[in-house]
Amino acid sequence: MSKRLTTVKAPTIDSYQIVERYEAAHLGAPFKVILHNAVRQYIDADTGKVLRTQIPNLSGLRKEVALSRCLDPRKLNGLELKFVRKAIGLKAVELSSLLDITPEHLSRCEGGDRLLSGAAEKLLRVIVLKRTHILADFVSEILDDLKERDVQVGNIENIQSTLTTYRDCIADLESKVLKMDIEAAFDPNDILEFSFRIKDLKKNPATSTQEDDAKWQMAEAA
Missing domain, CATH: 1.10.260.40 (lambda repressor-like DNA-binding domains)
Structure with a gap:
């Protein structure tokens, strides 16, 4: 008896969004890290769910976070x-x-x-x-x-x-x-919280967040 094969439809990525304020909870820092207008989220066109989140230059961001903590x-x-x-x-x-x-x-x-x-x-x-x-x-x-x-x-x-x-x-x-x-x-x-943005962000933040060498700097909380 043959088994019926079920075809699973792959999600269709229709758009992305730049998150105005994103808490980088999975960065590994034991304090709050907030990223402003720098994180891209890809959206499933059919369900509207977030498929993946992209943070540019993670290693550079971690270094900047470490420095900011050390200046406190x-x-x-x-x-x-x-x-x-x-x-x-x-x-x-x-x-x-x-x-x-x-x-x-x-x-x-x-x-x-x-x-x-x-x-x-x-x-x-x-x-x-x-x-x-x-x-x-x-x-x-x-x-x-x-x-x-x-x-x-x-x-x-x-x-x-x-x-x-x-x-x-x-x-x-x-x-x-x-x-x-x-x-x-x-x-x-008194919970520590540090905010960051991409240095010299171009007029189109979506393009800038693709860069693996994006420069991060500390920013005032919005």
């Missing part, structure tokens, strides 16, 4: 410490070596049984800053900026001005971190 003076808890370490692409043994602590101590800190010292935590935050703002990436941004302005590469003054601004910005952030008073006491009901 509240002391990092274990889950936050682990998220930050993974966001900047460091193994536990690598970070423990940079912080001059044992891997066992770092593991206990990430597990919530111990706390990083104030000095170690400040050093961690500087490491995050340095690994987030990589010079090679910035040089690429300079060249893109020069092309957009239609500036000749031979115009040294414009390049020097851009580099000076970048250098001063990073120096200011590093100074802020090193002078930061880490807040060990805080209201646990």
